[in-house]
Amino acid sequence: MRTGQIIKKDFRKNWFAYVLAVPVIVWFVVFCYGPMWGLLIAFKDFKPLLGFANSDWVGLKHFVDFFQGPYFWRVVKNTLLLNVWGLAFGFTAPIILALMLNEIRDGKFKKVVQTVTYMPHFISLVVVCGMIHIFTADEGVITQLVQLITGKEYTSLLGYSSFFRPIYTFSDIWQTIGWSSIIYLAAMSSIDSTLYEAADIDGIGRLKKMWHITLPQISPVIIILFIFAVGGIMASSYEKIILLYNPLTYDRADVIASYVYRRGLREASLSYSTAVGLVSSLVNFALLWVTNRIASRKSDVSLW
Amino acid sequence: MGTTTKRLLNLLLVSVVAGSTLAACSNNNNEPKESADPAATTESSDAPAETAAFSDISTTIRGNKAPTQEQMDEVNNTLNDTYLGDLYDEKIPSHYDAYPYKKDTTLDIWLPADSQIPEMNNQVVQKQVEKLTGIKVNFITPPVGQEADAFTLMMSSGELPDIVIEPERYPGGLEAGVKDGAYLDLTDYMDKYAPNYSEWRNSDETRRKTTVTDSGKLLGFYGIAPYSEWMWFGMLIKKEALEKTGLEVPNTIDEWHTFLTKAKEVGYSEPLNYGSTYGQIFTGIINGAYGVWDWTFMDADGKVQWGPAQPKAKDYLATMQQWNKEGLLNKDWATADFNQRMASAISDKTAVMMDSPDTMWSYWKQQNNIDFVGALNPVLNAGDKSATTYKNFKRTGRSAAITTQADDVEAAMRWLDFAYSKKGWEILNYGEYGKVHLVDETGKPYFQPDSYIYKDPDGQPVATTLVKYRMHSWPDIRDEHNSNPLIVAEGSYSGDIRKTWTENMDTSVAMPPITFTTEEASREAELGNQLSTLRNEYFAKIVKGQLPVDAYDKFLSEAKKMGLDEFLSIHQAALDRYNAR
Numbered sequence: 001m002r003t004g005q006i007i008k009k010d011f012r013k014n015w016f017a018y019v020l021a022v023p024v025i026v027w028f029v030v031f032c033y034g035p036m037w038g039l040l041i042a043f044k045d046f047k048p049l050l051g052f053a054n055s056d057w058v059g060l061k062h063f064v065d066f067f068q069g070p071y072f073w074r075v076v077k078n079t080l081l082l083n084v085w086g087l088a089f090g091f092t093a094p095i096i097l098a099l100m101l102n103e104i105r106d107g108k109f110k111k112v113v114q115t116v117t118y119m120p121h122f123i124s125l126v127v128v129c130g131m132i133h134i135f136t137a138d139e140g141v142i143t144q145l146v147q148l149i150t151g152k153e154y155t156s157l158l159g160y161s162s163f164f165r166p167i168y169t170f171s172d173i174w175q176t177i178g179w180s181s182i183i184y185l186a187a188m189s190s191i192d193s194t195l196y197e198a199a200d201i202d203g204i205g206r207l208k209k210m211w212h213i214t215l216p217q218i219s220p221v222i223i224i225l226f227i228f229a230v231g232g233i234m235a236s237s238y239e240k241i242i243l244l245y246n247p248l249t250y251d252r253a254d255v256i257a258s259y260v261y262r263r264g265l266r267e268a269s270l271s272y273s274t275a276v277g278l279v280s281s282l283v284n285f286a287l288l289w290v291t292n293r294i295a296s297r298k299s300d301v302s303l304w
Numbered sequence: 305m306g307t308t309t310k311r312l313l314n315l316l317l318v319s320v321v322a323g324s325t326l327a328a329c330s331n332n333n334n335e336p337k338e339s340a341d342p343a344a345t346t347e348s349s350d351a352p353a354e355t356a357a358f359s360d361i362s363t364t365i366r367g368n369k370a371p372t373q374e375q376m377d378e379v380n381n382t383l384n385d386t387y388l389g390d391l392y393d394e395k396i397p398s399h400y401d402a403y404p405y406k407k408d409t410t411l412d413i414w415l416p417a418d419s420q421i422p423e424m425n426n427q428v429v430q431k432q433v434e435k436l437t438g439i440k441v442n443f444i445t446p447p448v449g450q451e452a453d454a455f456t457l458m459m460s461s462g463e464l465p466d467i468v469i470e471p472e473r474y475p476g477g478l479e480a481g482v483k484d485g486a487y488l489d490l491t492d493y494m495d496k497y498a499p500n501y502s503e504w505r506n507s508d509e510t511r512r513k514t515t516v517t518d519s520g521k522l523l524g525f526y527g528i529a530p531y532s533e534w535m536w537f538g539m540l541i542k543k544e545a546l547e548k549t550g551l552e553v554p555n556t557i558d559e560w561h562t563f564l565t566k567a568k569e570v571g572y573s574e575p576l577n578y579g580s581t582y583g584q585i586f587t588g589i590i591n592g593a594y595g596v597w598d599w600t601f602m603d604a605d606g607k608v609q610w611g612p613a614q615p616k617a618k619d620y621l622a623t624m625q626q627w628n629k630e631g632l633l634n635k636d637w638a639t640a641d642f643n644q645r646m647a648s649a650i651s652d653k654t655a656v657m658m659d660s661p662d663t664m665w666s667y668w669k670q671q672n673n674i675d676f677v678g679a680l681n682p683v684l685n686a687g688d689k690s691a692t693t694y695k696n697f698k699r700t701g702r703s704a705a706i707t708t709q710a711d712d713v714e715a716a717m718r719w720l721d722f723a724y725s726k727k728g729w730e731i732l733n734y735g736e737y738g739k740v741h742l743v744d745e746t747g748k749p750y751f752q753p754d755s756y757i758y759k760d761p762d763g764q765p766v767a768t769t770l771v772k773y774r775m776h777s778w779p780d781i782r783d784e785h786n787s788n789p790l791i792v793a794e795g796s797y798s799g800d801i802r803k804t805w806t807e808n809m810d811t812s813v814a815m816p817p818i819t820f821t822t823e824e825a826s827r828e829a830e831l832g833n834q835l836s837t838l839r840n841e842y843f844a845k846i847v848k849g850q851l852p853v854d855a856y857d858k859f860l861s862e863a864k865k866m867g868l869d870e871f872l873s874i875h876q877a878a879l880d881r882y883n884a885r
Binding site: 047048049050051069070071133137138155156158159160161246247248250251262263265267268269270 | 452464474826848
């Protein structure tokens with residue numbers, strides 16, 4: 001009874017705030033919780049034109065199909081490895097760029113560098129992949145560079161599976177580094193300048209200031225973004241993969257998303273794709289939870 | 305129950321009743337709906353002497369090289385077909401009594417567009433068909449290159465048009481589409497609403513057999529040719545390369561090797577363009593010499609076999625690996641797309657293409673004045689007969705199906721049926737009379753030298769006008785050999801090459817167009833997908849030299865583990881049913 005009374009009192013007092021919250025709640029129910037019923041088609045042989053009710057229940061058939069499929073381990077391994085590459089290089093690159101930009105005193109030069117690194121973000125993915133195709137062709141710039149460094153003869157680099165992960169990851173870095181560094185630069189601008197002044201008085205060098213002041217100050221942002229990145233480890237977009245891969249590179253390039261694209265969208269097995277999507281989401285959620293746990297234990301920074 | 309609740313309930317009830325009455329009213333405003341059961345509707349009288357209504361105009365049209373406006377109007381705007389000759393073994397039907405159609409309808413038609421004609425609704429031939437049939441159409445075309453995704457999304461949305469062109473895109477094929485409630489089973493409507501199509505498909509045993517399901521159902525309208533079309537894909541050599549090397553057109557694999565090596569010596573740095581958008585390296589041309597066909601084929605005992613699992617596969621792969629190492633193949637064969645291939649085709653690097661003579665006549669001869677000759681598929685030993693898995697079973701062009709959401713099934717069928725009438729055949733294959741084609745003394749349509757096909761007012765090349773002023777691939781009676789401008793254009797020899805190929809190659813290994821049951825289809829698609837991924841990957845890597853030839857053993861054992869035997873037995877069962885049709 002007491003809680004009820006408290007709520008009633010609060011409602012009378014702050015009713016307008018409750019009204020303001022209604023649209024958000026409705027939005028969540030309609031767009032986030034409502035569609036969750038759709039997950040049930042993972043356990044059915046869903047045919048859109050027969051409708052949900054008339055499609056047959058098949059239990060765990062699609063899950064078993066996925067786990068027992070001949071390419072299961074390969075696509076899981078490729079997805080994980082591609083994302084680990086992404087975490088190792090793609091995640092750290094913008095931090096390093098932001099640290100370096102932060103040290104630049106010349107405003108004009110800084111602005112030019114920032115603009116140049118942002119620009120690729122606005123290029124369509126299809127165009128980016130077209131550029132990659134040209135640069136890595138038989139007589140492309142990158143191919144020639146690789147030949148110069150390794151001293152070996154190569155034809156189109158996209159024809160070698162060993163080059164797939166580097167090409168994928170580093171083209172990604174090229175495209176996103178400027179854009180991703182913005183958030184770190186913003187975090188750095190809010191660092192209390194008295195810290196740097198105190199360090200100056202103590203006669204501490206630039207590298208040490210970076211290491212002992214800047215990095216620790218932006219570490220909450222880094223940790224939060226890292227948790228998010230780990231939470232997306234099972235999900236990689238298929239667009240870039242299918243624009244770049246070919247039979248010669250399947251063994252390293254074929255990931256869960258591209259595999260599901262071929263089966264789900266091309267062959268319209270909507271139930272199968274939903275089942276795989278569900279598995280990926282569960283794994284992602286588990287990873288997110290574990291990373292968050294570790295982060296909160298070690299550093300007090302966490303999502304919840 | 306409280307009064308308020310009662311009142312609310314009453315209000316609800318009243319509004320529901322009112323709503324349904326309104327709906328019923330709006331239904332009544334429409335024309336009386338055609339009953340779904342064809343037996344229930346009364347047959348609109350099938351006039352036996354329908355052409356008798358037209359006056360015979362063959363004397364003025366046949367052989368006329370400069371028709372007057374009046375004559376053009378008569379041919380283009382009426383259904384009079386008396387001037388058209390009977391050119392094939394079987395007579396093309398002319399049932400026109402349903403046109404113009406009895407009521408005003410607009411059909412929604414989904415189709416993958418030709419990249420040259422992005423806006424189908426302005427296509428001149430379709431405008432003319434609309435005028436003659438009295439049935440309006442609205443074409444829905446997905447963005448070029450995204451057809452597969454767009455098709456899946458359309459099916460998933462549950463909102464279907466009246467007619468779908470290329471309905472076999474439905475996973476599991478037409479039969480699955482009917483079972484899942486996407487398409488209509490047209491078996492009971494055919495005789496009634498599609499007299500031309502029915503008569504034409506029954507005019508010949510092959511036509512009948514390839515347009516009916518194993519269980520005897522008629523599910524769609526198929527493109528049906530008047531004859532078995534010539535094969536359209538093979539080895540094409542630049543004439544200049546033959547002159548420079550001083551060699552004859554090669555035939556055996558050894559001769560090919562000698563020729564390509566010599567071609568490289570005289571300056572063609574990547575003599576054989578090996579890749580192909582028609583299935584990467586698996587074009588069934590060189591591998592056919594080893595019996596290692598691309599996919600399924602029929603062996604001498606009439607059993608289905610899988611090409612990549614044949615005994616001489618290792619020989620084939622070893623040879624290709626060797627050729628690749630010697631630099632006889634284009635370097636980018638695994639990654640090149642159509643435009644890149646055509647760019648290297650016209651460059652000095654390439655001496656030999658594996659492609660369609662029609663395509664190469666346009667790219668090589670017409671646009672770049674490069675002459676070429678065709679070669680039969682290579683053989684292993686001198687004296688062997690060249691073979692191919694391609695055989696045209698008089699089925700051609702595209703198919704069409706009518707969806708369960710079609711408002712007026714009769715209109716949809718009448719519109720499709722027009723393409724199988726004599727007038728439909730003339731207009732769809734040869735376009736408009738006067739501007740695009742004339743008719744010769746025997747009643748055979750032809751493109752005159754100043755036809756829009758060759759002299760487009762907009763200045764576009766024949767590769768474009770052939771889809772702009774006529775229908776190239778359509779559910780109709782396609783007259784490929786006489787109405788494909790790339791073949792019949794003055795000086796074109798692509799038709800001769802295709803004819804020679806067809807007449808001199810053994811097609812006993814070719815599979816007929818079999819169909820799978822719904823249950824088979826999903827398993828067949830799954831296995832087929834896995835097997836093709838496996839084959840593409842291993843074969844490409846071996847030829848490229850990234851894997852040794854012995855990796856083939858691992859490939860074969862993996863293919864068996866995946867279910868190759870099950871895959872073959874599904875095909876065998878389908879073939880047996882086809883033979884029993």
